[in-house]
Amino acid sequence: MKVNFFVTCLCDTVKAEVAKKTVMLLEQLGCDVIFPDQQGCCGQPSLNSGYIDSSKPAMKNLIRAFECNDLPIVTPAGSCAASVKRYPEYLADEPEWAERAQKVADRLFELTQFIVNTLGVENVGARLEGRAVYHPSCSLIRKLNVREEPLKLLANVEGLEMLPIENQETCCGFGGTFSVKMAEISGEMVKEKVHHISAVEPDYLIGADISCLINIGGRINREGKPVKVMHIVDVLMSR
Structure with a gap:
């Protein structure tokens, strides 16, 4: 199975070993891991602080990054996954973007969720x-x-x-x-x-x-x- 990897800022800057081991684990479980290089911050810090409008460029960039295909998106960070899942709500006043956000959110899985529920591995x-x-x-x-x-x-x-x-x-x-x-x-x-x-x-x-x-x-x-x-x-x- 081919999957996209959403690395997140914390993995990228603080816990690179978590990112590396996530890729290794997914490959061990038979996945072909793709890394869309346009991805960046999901905007979680500013979203959590209530700066919704200021966060929209980051949200839209992430949406565009994962529109490169229609494959599952896997991340080892629940907090970032939860933020992306709320994109449709944050972008509700822009229907086209809200629809695009929903399609990305529907394909996004936290790592353990993906392994157990999608791959069927315990x-x-x-x-x-x-x-x-x-x-x-x-x-x-x-x-x-x-x-x-x-x-x-x-x-x-x-x-x-x-x-x-x-x-x-x-x-x-x-x-x-x-x-x-x-x-x-x-x-x-x-x-x-x-x-x-x-x-x-x-x-x-x-x-x-x-x-x-x-x-x-x-x-x-x-x-x-x-x-x-x-x-x-x-x-x-x-x-």
Whole structure:
């Protein structure tokens, strides 16, 4: 199966290994990965801040980039996927663009969603020894309704024990610009999240959204906790 890869800004600038491993994993699962080189930022930071009109050039650029074919679009970032899914709403006052946005949004999948629901794969042959906590990001579970897919994949990682924690689905406090505008509240939220994680003494914290992992990982590091933070694709490529 041929698929487009939507890399996202965070992968491109901060977590290049996540992008690389995503491509490797998709290829391992039989996909021919295409990278439309016109793609850029989806506009999420400015969209989250309410600057809808100012974000339209970025939205339209991304739409044009993925109109190069009609293949599925896969991304390892739930928050960016969730933003693109709302393009038709943001462009509602421009019917032609709203229609084009809907066609792109309909082809866009978060990575675990695509692997489990489209490819029909739940076991990718990964192996990782240890105990782990999975953080279900707000973008995945609340905006994309992707709740079980990551858990199905992690349940089939040989040697990995998944641990439940208190208030598992509570926000980590990142929320994009929320963590900047409401820094004090955000700080208390991530502190509480790390407290619950630390209580079960895991070896790993696993998530499917880079931004959440950076936020929680920063707090874990400041507290000196011996927990390795991993994007789910890092786990799925472990052997």
